[in-house]
Amino acid sequence: MSEIIRFESVHYTYPGDELESLCGVSLSIEEGSFVAVVGHNGSGKSTLAKHMNAILIPDEGKVTVCGTDTSDQDRLIDIRRNVGMVFQNPDNQIVANVVEDDVAFAPENLGVEPSEIRNRVDEALTLVGMYEYRQHAPHLLSGGQKQRIAIAGIIAMKPRVIVLDEPTAMLDPIGRREVLSTVKELCREHGMTVVLITHHMDECIDADRMVIMADGYIAADGTPAQLFADPELMERQGLDVPETVKLMYALNKEGWDLPLDALGVEECAEVIRKAVGK
């Protein structure tokens, strides 16, 4: 697979801050992969995300998106069209009074033909499962529905990468599930590259890769199974592990010898069933 986003020892300090928010981050993201970025508040994970579509430009180092340097002001629209971003608060990213008008916003900005916009809007709304709500007013929808509208608004732009900055932080459990399954589908069935910034560990289970950020550095980088299997690392980073892994840890402490890479509930149950059957 080819590389789509590349960070080369990126440093960034917010204006007026003394501490660096990113202190030399190097990272390469492959096209079509599902990458989860986790870390505590202030670890720099949101700052990292905002570098991916040129909202922030590195002070030092370089970010390349689809081969374009993000510091190239003339290519700004190109970069943003390729890397869509969904934010935490769905209310603050919806611009129109009607769902379909909001989804049309990005393609309208790009100057797409009206009939083509119509197609894209219908397609995007069907994909997130909100087509029947196209005439609704966004403020009457639930948080999860609003967030899916925001995702549709990005899909309508036809980006290659979709970056989600804690998209579930303000949602209830049902809303979270809706948004996550939409995100997974985007990656698995439509080949979109997904970067999911989160602090819910169970949202990382299905990712191909997990990046742990701490104090502006990348503290660990690997598959979720690898990282969760290292209790010391998770402990040191002060990060929680998914319930399934917790159960495995506890059982292993009691003398069982279970592998730690069964992260999903089903797989976990299967592993335990086998162990008991032995």
Added chain:
Amino acid sequence: MLKDITLGQYFPGDTIVHRLDPRTKLICVILFIVALFLAVNWTGYAIVLAATVIFMILSKISPKRIFSGLKPMLFIIVLTGALNIFYTKGTPVVEGWMITWEGIERAVQMILRITLLISGTFLLTYTTSPIAITDGLEMLLKPLKLIRFPVHEMTLMMSMALRFIPTLIEETDKIMSAQRARGADFETGGLIKRAKALLPILVPLFVSSFRRADELAVAMESRCYHGGEGRTRMKQLKFAGRDYVTLTLFVLFLAGMILLKRTAA
């Protein structure tokens, strides 16, 4: 409680008036107002009144709704009427009184004029969604771009404001509940005391609105917003046969009113 406020006063429907292009309706309202001010005698007023009633029937908006909308203007209507009754010179109704026959006639005409003026604009806002009105305005004001008037920015601001009204009302509700939970009292006391009680609501509301505006701006930029230049619209406004017919009728209507005024004078 704040959620119950109806906004924009739009009543969705599927009548011919609802289906008219917003631009047509905007132009017609302007023509209507001009025609109204050209009415100088009873015939003139009767014609304008008839036009209003026809549109009321066509749009299936009940007179009750129009009258309930007129309520806040009642004071102005009564005041205008009263002033005209007392301050028009002519033959007194009873010798020695200030009230004259001419005054009564003027007063009735004035009241009719204001009522019709408001009813006409209500017919526009009742049958056209706020977004359609802003879209129509943007298209109609397009020529002003030549003198560098920021038409797109202005209409975007209008529709954005409409979009955020419910969000901000929700937020105000939340802040008020939070303040109430800590013993704030918004209901009792005089006007000044109650106005003062609102201050602790306004401050957090302002702060959060600025934060919202900031986030919204970033979200818009992320969706490739770069001003009105090179922008297309998904929903194109299109004039249909009914629009041409309505516009022609209104132009004829206005011409008729001008003629009427000429002959009366």
